Amino acid sequence: MPVNVNDLPGRIRQIVNHVAPLHAEADVPIEHHRRLSNDAWNLLLYVRRHLGEATTYGAVLERHLYQLRRMVLLNLIEAFERYLKELAAVCVDHVARRVPDDRLDKVSKGSGIASHFAAATIGRAVCESLNWLDCDEINERFRWILAPPYEAGSFYVFPRGTQQPAALRDRLETARTIFQLRHTLAHNLGVITASDALKLRLLTRGPVEENQLLLPTHGDVWYVKLWLAETVDKVNAEVATALADLLTQLHGQDATLLIPGDVATELAQRFRVGVTVAGVAAAP
Amino acid sequence: MSVTGREAKYETSPLELAAWLRASGADSLWTVDGDPDLTGVVDFPCTASDLADELERREGKALVLHGPDMKFGASVGRDEIAALVSSDPAGNRVLQLNWAGSSDVWLLIEDRDTLIEVEVSDNLQISQSVDVKLIKGGDRQAEPEGDG
Numbered sequence: 001m002p003v004n005v006n007d008l009p010g011r012i013r014q015i016v017n018h019v020a021p022l023h024a025e026a027d028v029p030i031e032h033h034r035r036l037s038n039d040a041w042n043l044l045l046y047v048r049r050h051l052g053e054a055t056t057y058g059a060v061l062e063r064h065l066y067q068l069r070r071m072v073l074l075n076l077i078e079a080f081e082r083y084l085k086e087l088a089a090v091c092v093d094h095v096a097r098r099v100p101d102d103r104l105d106k107v108s109k110g111s112g113i114a115s116h117f118a119a120a121t122i123g124r125a126v127c128e129s130l131n132w133l134d135c136d137e138i139n140e141r142f143r144w145i146l147a148p149p150y151e152a153g154s155f156y157v158f159p160r161g162t163q164q165p166a167a168l169r170d171r172l173e174t175a176r177t178i179f180q181l182r183h184t185l186a187h188n189l190g191v192i193t194a195s196d197a198l199k200l201r202l203l204t205r206g207p208v209e210e211n212q213l214l215l216p217t218h219g220d221v222w223y224v225k226l227w228l229a230e231t232v233d234k235v236n237a238e239v240a241t242a243l244a245d246l247l248t249q250l251h252g253q254d255a256t257l258l259i260p261g262d263v264a265t266e267l268a269q270r271f272r273v274g275v276t277v278a279g280v281a282a283a284p
Numbered sequence: 285m286s287v288t289g290r291e292a293k294y295e296t297s298p299l300e301l302a303a304w305l306r307a308s309g310a311d312s313l314w315t316v317d318g319d320p321d322l323t324g325v326v327d328f329p330c331t332a333s334d335l336a337d338e339l340e341r342r343e344g345k346a347l348v349l350h351g352p353d354m355k356f357g358a359s360v361g362r363d364e365i366a367a368l369v370s371s372d373p374a375g376n377r378v379l380q381l382n383w384a385g386s387s388d389v390w391l392l393i394e395d396r397d398t399l400i401e402v403e404v405s406d407n408l409q410i411s412q413s414v415d416v417k418l419i420k421g422g423d424r425q426a427e428p429e430g431d432g
Contacts, residue, residue, distance in 0.1 A: 028324075037327070219401045
């Protein structure tokens with residue numbers, strides 16, 4: 001006899017109201033990222049700690065742990081996407097009202113800003129509707145956001161060759177591999193399709209079998225978490241400096257655009273790093 | 285997670301907690317589960333010494349929650365904290381805490397699994413080969429400029 005639950009469509013509609021307020025650190029992208037990734041990691045540890053010693057149904061437990069690791073790995077990568085989105089929004093908030101060019105059109109490419117007019121800030125309105133899972137798109141958007149007025153900009157989150165900043169030059173290949181793993185986890189439930197295998201072979205320069213299920217180890221999950229944390233730390237520092245430099249340049253062109261001390265203080269709080277705007281330094 | 289009210293609360297300082305953590309093995313790995321502040325500023329798991337560094341920046345009082353059978357007074361130092369540690373089913377050391385004035389209970393948990401797995405799979409000593417560093421906001425040094 002089938003299980004019968006009344007009004008499934010209505011119950012599903014109710015899911016959207018099962019919510020809690022955002023954490024306070026959501027206003028500070030790097031802290032929000034740490035919290036999200038630590039929460040994902042702690043879920044893995046909690047289950048492993050309390051079930052990992054069980055001796056009954058060991059094969060089933062191991063299968064569930066692989067599934068859990070795939071989910072946690074996906075959560076870690078999506079926390080990174082969330083970080084990039086929030087970081088870009090902070091930058092847009094500081095730049096948009098101080099530049100006269102059409103950089104926001106270039107960033108959003110018309111992808112649904114109108115539906116986000118209710119967002120708390122212009123930055124969120126521009127950035128929330130976009131995916132931040134492609135290194136080339138991420139590069140292009142940050143380049144435009146942090147560009148001097150009427151210029152194409154030179155800041156790359158994932159620079160290649162001699163692109164700036166130099167401190168981020170070693171990130172591109174691993175970021176692409178991680179985003180491809182995310183694709184496999186999110187869209188194919190961890191199954192490496194022929195198409196995934198081809199891309200992963202090119203990215204890792206090694207053999208990747210197709211039509212295999214990804215079985216990440218505990219260490220695999222941790223290595224991704226470590227790399228993402230290190231990357232977020234570096235990107236955060238570089239973007240803070242680039243934004244402070246741009247605002248300094250804008251202030252040099254028109255001193256009425258901003259009060260350096262106020263802006264430096266706000267940037268230091270939002271990025272949790274020391275910054276200098278138009279000669280005024282601030283610490284978090 | 286909230287306080288059940290059944291545990292006894294032993295007051296200690298972040299400094300004493302940090303001292304106990306350092307004594308527990310500088311290269312042991314630890315995680316914090318449930319404290320929104322610490323999980324926002326530290327990437328876990330981290331070494332005992334890195335977490336101790338962060339705790340030493342904290343002010344206020346921490347309350348160690350434990351069964352009511354201990355004979356200690358209301359305040360405990362680093363030596364008594366060791367007696368309030370329990371173990372989870374996997375043998376990791378666990379302290380249940382909350383900050384004075386907060387109802388959020390959080391766990392300070394040893395992460396032996398990660399340490400063991402990395403050592404076994406890579407045959408490496410974590411303190412020598414893996415850069416497990418505390419990432420702190422506000423006091424990091426600028427990266428040296430690269431070669432380009």
